[in-house]
Amino acid sequence: MTEAFTELINAVSERDEGDKDGDGQLSATEASSLWAVLQSRLKEEFKRTEGRFARLMYGHTAPETRRLLQLAFNRPNSNPRVLVAQSVVGREGLNLHKACKTVVLLHPEWNPGVVEQQIGRIDRVGSLWETQLEEALGKGVAADDLPHMLVRPVVFKGTYDEKNWEVLRGRWDDLRAQLHGVVISPHLSESFGVAPELAEEINRSAPSFSPIAPTLCIPAQSVATQP
Structure with a gap:
């Protein structure tokens, strides 16, 4: 309960907010003034008329509301269950993975x-997917049945979306080739x-810089040495 309350207060307040004299601590007067502000923000947030199951996060969403939405979304049994985020908002610095x-x-x-960055909101250390994967590996689950992240594009055939997805897929292929x-x-x-x-043979022939890739063995007669 204490941890949940601390997370809530951290989400609804700014860093060092209320510390008017800059000494790194809140005096009784400063704490009292800040608490009134935090109460106002909490009341404003919890009296909203938007649906609880899904919420929208966009450019005009207040910073404290963004943090509260992120906090709630990262709890397994809490609303919102669906978070609709504008591209520039749900791109970087947002952890939605728990x-x-x-x-x-x-x-x-x-x-x-940019799309990789958006997907990266759920692909982070300590993510739900990582936790489920570790559990599955510990149980010896077959490779085909291992849990994985789901990325689902919405494409309406015969519309602008179809062209958008076609171009994006081509550019994605180029990115994978380079990286x-x-x-x-x-x-x-x-x-x-x-x-x-x-295609598989060509891909296998490409240089690999993975730290866990098999070591390339070079025949002794082909090794060039300096005189």
Whole structure:
């Protein structure tokens, strides 16, 4: 209970708020004045008429409301269960990973790097997905049945969304090729008629800088040495 109350107060207040003399501590007078402000914010938040199941977070959402929404969303049995976030708001610096592993992309950005940042809101250390994965691995669950994050784009066929998704997928393939060595993605392989076996062989031949990748053994006769 104490921890929950502390989290609530931290969410509804700004850092060092109320410390008027800057000494790093709140005097009785400062604390009393700040408490009145915090009470006002809490009353304003909890008297809202918006639905509880889903909430909207956008540019004009007050900072304290954003923090309260984030706090509530990260609790497994708390509302809101769905958080609709504007792209620029739900892109960076927002942790939504403790009770969620599903991202629905509605009219996503054209830049795959930005979309990766949005997906990254639920892909963080200590995430729900990571916790479930560790539990599954501990139980020896088969690879095909391991839990994973869900990314669901909403695309209406024959509309602007379809073109948007087509371009984004192509750019995403380029990003994966540059960052992860996936030279030919399944999407490219299918689009250009590249045999899956050939695509796999090419991808395996790409340089890998993973710290857990197998060591490349070079035959002794091919090693160049300085005189």
